[in-house]
Amino acid sequence: MTIHPIESGIHPAVVEAEDGELRIGPAPQAPIELSLVIPTRNEAKNLPDLLERLCSVLDAQVPGAYELIVVDDDSPDQTWAVALRMAERYPAVRVMRRRGERGLSTAVVRGWQAARGKVLGVIDADLQHPPETVGELWEEMARGADLAVGSRHATGGGVSDWSALRRALSRGAQLLGLCLLPSVVGRVSDPMSGYFMVRRSAIEGAALSPLGYKILVEVLGRGRIGRIAEVGYVFRERSAGESKVTARLYLQYLRHLIRLRLALLPARFPKFAAVGLSGVLVDMACLFLLKDRLGWALTPAKLVAAELAILSNFLWNDLWTFGDLAREQGYGRARLKRLARFNAICAAGLVLSVGLLAMQVAVLGLNPYLANGIAIAVTTGWNFWMNKIFSWTPAAKLAAPAAQRRAVGA
Ligand code: GDD
Ligand code: MN
Numbered sequence: 521m522t523i524h525p526i527e528s529g530i531h532p533a534v535v536e537a538e539d540g541e542l543r544i545g546p547a548p549q550a551p552i553e554l555s556l557v558i559p560t561r562n563e564a565k566n567l568p569d570l571l572e573r574l575c576s577v578l579d580a581q582v583p584g585a586y587e588l589i590v591v592d593d594d595s596p597d598q599t600w601a602v603a604l605r606m607a608e609r610y611p612a613v614r615v616m617r618r619r620g621e622r623g624l625s626t627a628v629v630r631g632w633q634a635a636r637g638k639v640l641g642v643i644d645a646d647l648q649h650p651p652e653t654v655g656e657l658w659e660e661m662a663r664g665a666d667l668a669v670g671s672r673h674a675t676g677g678g679v680s681d682w683s684a685l686r687r688a689l690s691r692g693a694q695l696l697g698l699c700l701l702p703s704v705v706g707r708v709s710d711p712m713s714g715y716f717m718v719r720r721s722a723i724e725g726a727a728l729s730p731l732g733y734k735i736l737v738e739v740l741g742r743g744r745i746g747r748i749a750e751v752g753y754v755f756r757e758r759s760a761g762e763s764k765v766t767a768r769l770y771l772q773y774l775r776h777l778i779r780l781r782l783a784l785l786p787a788r789f790p791k792f793a794a795v796g797l798s799g800v801l802v803d804m805a806c807l808f809l810l811k812d813r814l815g816w817a818l819t820p821a822k823l824v825a826a827e828l829a830i831l832s833n834f835l836w837n838d839l840w841t842f843g844d845l846a847r848e849q850g851y852g853r854a855r856l857k858r859l860a861r862f863n864a865i866c867a868a869g870l871v872l873s874v875g876l877l878a879m880q881v882a883v884l885g886l887n888p889y890l891a892n893g894i895a896i897a898v899t900t901g902w903n904f905w906m907n908k909i910f911s912w913t914p915a916a917k918l919a920a921p922a923a924q925r926r927a928v929g930a
Pocket of ligand 2: 648758763
């Protein structure tokens with residue numbers, strides 16, 4: 521996409537965004553250290569106070585080397601016009617008035633695309649994020665963090681006056697994220713935060729496809745984030761304007777999580793799933809042969825059919841899905857060891873699957889076929905991850921001493 525600074529146009533502080541891919545490029549000019557994006561939708565009453573307080577903190581900490589980019593979605597209360605008036609008094613302020621596109625997360629990324637800083641940040645405009653905390657976030661970045669997150673759940677953090685329902689919804693959303701994307705959402709104490717800074721180099725070139733409100737999840741999932749710092753802050757009550765959160769946003773959040781989950785699946789997973797499907801055919805065919813053709817009883821026929829399917833799956837996975845790792849580890853005894861582990865993990869998976877099916881039908885009253893679909897999906901995930909870790913362990917991890925393995929979080 522192209523960002524047009526309008527030099528000769530309406531106002532020198534105005535930038536216009538065109539629709540296009542949401543990808544962060546290199547900074548156009550270097551001298552800016554920090555670009556803080558302020559997404560707004562009807563925040564005319566809050567913006568002047570916010571900008572004033574941000575400038576007073578940042579003038580002391582990053583003098584002359586920061587910019588505040590207000591990204592307004594053509595608010596009916598003319599927030600953009602208020603921002604432009606402020607830009608005359610505060611040279612660090614720039615304004616983007618979007619007409620074609622809507623939405624909090626895309627507003628943030630559009631702002632970052634127009635940004636010139638090495639560090640990119642975001643803060644709400646409604647003063648629920650205390651502007652003074654920006655100084656602490658900046659200090660963490662200056663100390664070398666790739667990502668500094670303002671957190672309600674870190675020391676010194678909290679929410680001022682939330683109902684039990686709102687707290688539960690917020691924690692429920694976090695828990696859901698943790699189940700679907702543990703290695704992403706589990707990296708920070710407040711993955712719902714919209715108050716953070718990230719090093720441009722950590723997200724440069726990554727195609728971000730944010731949906732709805734939760735841009736931090738996207739940054740964590742698609743960026744190359746090494747060191748993370750957290751800064752506690754207290755989420756204030758809104759004194760003016762109103763929240764734009766609706767039930768629709770909860771569904772968007774769920775869609776966002778699922779999309780990210782699918783995008784981050786390892787390349788081996790589709791192979792593993794295809795092998796699993798072939799195993800179902802082997803199982804069916806053997807059951808038919810043993811029971812209908814050879815006249816075996818159902819239970820022994822099923823046990824043998826399942827075991828043959830596991831063997832067939834093992835061979836395909838050892839030759840194809842994890843073929844490279846199998847070659848590294850060698851065949852003979854090493855292969856027998858892999859087979860034993862694969863067998864044990866898949867047997868546990870079978871127990872898991874049966875248990876899940878029964879639980880969903882008996883306790884949750886789910887349709888048995890839907891429940892079986894979910895049980896199969898969960899079991900496939902279990903089989904994949906467990907076998908990836910224990911049966912086809914990469915040689916590098918086998919060689920590393922346990923302490924070192926723990927340190928790198930493997
Ligand atoms: N440009 C633009 N477009 N800005 C928007 C839009 C939009 O469609 N929707 C909301 N905003 C702006 C608001 O004006 C405000 O500055 C900020 O985004 C946050 O919106 P709120 O509607 O006030 O959100 P909230 O306080 O309920 O939700 C916040 O929850 C988190 C805590 O879990 C999120 O905004 C997070 O930033 C926050 O940390
Ligand atoms: Mn808010």
